[in-house]
Amino acid sequence: MKIDIRKTTPFTDQKPGTSGLRKKVSVFSRKNYLENFIQAIFDTLGDLTGQTLVVGGDGRYMNRTAIQTIIKMAAANSIGKLIIGQNGLLSTPAASCMIRKYKTRGGLILSASHNPGGPDGDFGIKYNGENGGPAPEHVTDTVYRRSREITQFRIADVEDVDLDCLGERPIGGMTVQIIDPVEDYAQLMEHLFDFNLIRAAILSGALTVKFDAMHAITGPYAKRILEDRLYAVTGTVINGIPLEDFGGEHPDPNLFHARELAALMYGANAPTLGAASDGDGDRNMILGSRFFVTPSDSLAVLAANAHLLPGYRDGLRGVARSMPTSQAVDRVAEAVGVDCYETPTGWKFFGNLLDARKITLCGEESFGTGSDHVREKDGLWAVLFWLNLIALKRQSVAEIVRDHWRRFGRHFYTRHDYEAIDPNIAGAIVHRLRQQLPSLPGQTFGAYTVAFADDFSYEDPVDGSISEKQGIRIGFKDGSRIVFRLSGTGTEGATLRIYLERYEPEIEKHEQDAQEALSDLIQLAEHLSEAKQRTRMAAPTVIT
């Protein structure tokens, strides 16, 4: 095998964000852009001689060509083995599952999650470590530093590898193993949930389901698990074939982007459960008939009921949520008597807590829920959790959530996003908010008195690392909150996210519309940030 050592010059913008390096395909297509970043990861990991890595992605445009480059570079960097999903496919949670199951040195996941794909869309790469989770900040920081000083990369001069045919083949001294991307993951799900019970409920007709894979990675997973193993009727999975451009759609599972599913669930004869997952399979949206479950509520409901399910019979060790996620799960933790951790946005912060066995469940308001079974959030896992719960309780999705609110009270919750705004304007909004922080506590705005106002800082309870400036929190005396932060995953301009939350203990008021219930706080957020005025946008781009 001939190895080329090619000269290169660094790019200055290869800084991984909330979840790896994400850029437009046009940026990733620049000469040596991908190669530089891959070499920076390999250099950061140190001696990789004989080590194994898992490789796969969500099937978006560039997935296959990037994998061919990775194979050639891995062979030239003395890696022992690559385990690659057939056709180059692996959902993010399945990649995490395989890294853990086969005890590899980690893996490379090719995805830009819910961002659009295709030649004009986005591409992304992230390295996950031996625990199966996204690399912690000190690793991504080192990759970034390395990317800025790189002068050469190593690549083998070999033919492309057939990614479609299962089995092992040698590439120089390295082995490439193409494996079924679904099987290991399906087995893990079968171990966590009561498949017999779910199957019986489906076969009896008591439980019907529709799953929207959004032309993305979860199609093959959902078909195998829901249709083949749980006997849901053929056609349960819609948009089930992964396409390189996701059919020109935005594979983000919310009411706005999963329109087909939303129309079905809000129409006559809706199935018991409607669900969708995103580009790489780690997000989930849960719907009942004419009923939307906010991700924050979903996390709280799962936490309150986990002990009823086979994989969680021993109860919860603790729970965690990202800072902007509603405090609904905090109430469950308090009732159950376990710790609840508040972490910065991004799944990587849950890894240490899971590894140290401090928590069992965790989640984010951004349609992410997961548990200690892998080190990523997991879309299909959440869907199976809900199916298991519905089969067990013999209740509808709405009944389960309403029962939960009756017991714990309701946290009205919404997120308003202002997308693709001028980064200077976004910076000015955040600057203005930061300046107000010292004077806010004690001030009263209508029914709300500010209890605290800060820029969230997190000290990891396991390794003591500190992450600062993780979002502006304004907390009120009644437990309501407004949070402002800038997205770390966008690829176009800046995105301002405004998160709003209000607690309502009174059952009679639980049926209100969330936007109405939060209208005072929404106005207050505008007053404090001047978001609309400064961006000259009449309304947020997306409301979830």
Ligand code: G1P
């Ligand atoms: C967004 C979500 C965050 C999630 C991340 C990756 O990040 O808000 O919760 O972990 O995508 O899916 P953001 O764009 O807000 O930085």
Ligand code: ZN
């Ligand atoms: Zn995702």
